[in-house]
Amino acid sequence: MSSEIKPVSFAARFAGAFGQFFKYLGDGQYAARCQQLSHGELLAKEVDAKVITETVEVIREIEVPAPVLDTVNTDGALHLLQLLQQEARFIDFLQESIDDYSDSDVGAAARQIHKGCAKVLSGHFTLEVVNHSPENSRIEVAADYDNSQIKLEGRVTGEGPYQGTLVHPGWQVTDIRLPKVSRTDRLHIIAPAQVEV
Template structure:
């Protein structure tokens, strides 16, 4: 490849360097026009630049579009799967959708026993629960300074700064382990219980 400056004398190149130096200082447009040629020369690709024309502007790269949000039934598939299991084992949805005002206390109590047994089975199978505070309800407890307000809720005469001393009315619950099964994308998680049709 022929050096473009080979036909220029040493003094001509000195004059050109001096001229380019001052024009780069005073003219931003000139500096921007010279910069691509300088980079191409450093990379050995000067001949690839179109003669007498500025290099083409850089092509704007369109950022990738974010993935669409999943529909609500997929986003909340785990919660719907848990509700489906509570329905399957404890008939929870049936119980909640029933108008219990028309039933006697004995009938409601008998239904609650079935719901309690099935729902307790599901919770014990898929969730590990622990009390927030280890003390028994009714015990006197001390709430230290800097306590976690999500784990401990104060009630009654709340004045001053912690530590506070009071009576434990409920020890609270916290989930220490979750063991939900994977929800298959082929399943419609909105179906909590299929309709049951008995054929004659």
């Protein structure tokens, strides 16, 4: 088993979350691996060889097939990157190493990036929670629940309905208002180089 994993700071989590979003969006294989991890499968390095030889009781197995994509339309992802760069200097922040900055310095930068990203998000997407119950409240999950909307965690045994504590209400997009782009051949230029003359 690997050594203890150290917690990641807020600034690093904030920066990493956006990078992971676009990697998940653009790479079907990566998205499939993320789904496997989210359903409790271990990484190869986390599996103890001794455990493999033991009899394991399967508590519950839920298979969510990964989408099979012949091609990926990247136009929307590239346009969203353009908007995040324009309003929040998002790519500049992620491409610069923050190792030499203090947490307070990174936090100050994150505040500006947060403001710009929030502007893009609220201006182009309508978001609603998946479950409207208060966090940390006890809720009931029906036996025929939709596992794309609800993720059961912990020791799940038997058939539902299930009783549990709502850890996070989830998010869903109910409306997208990204402007139409007429020149898709130029979307790969996220931000043009700026030259002062």
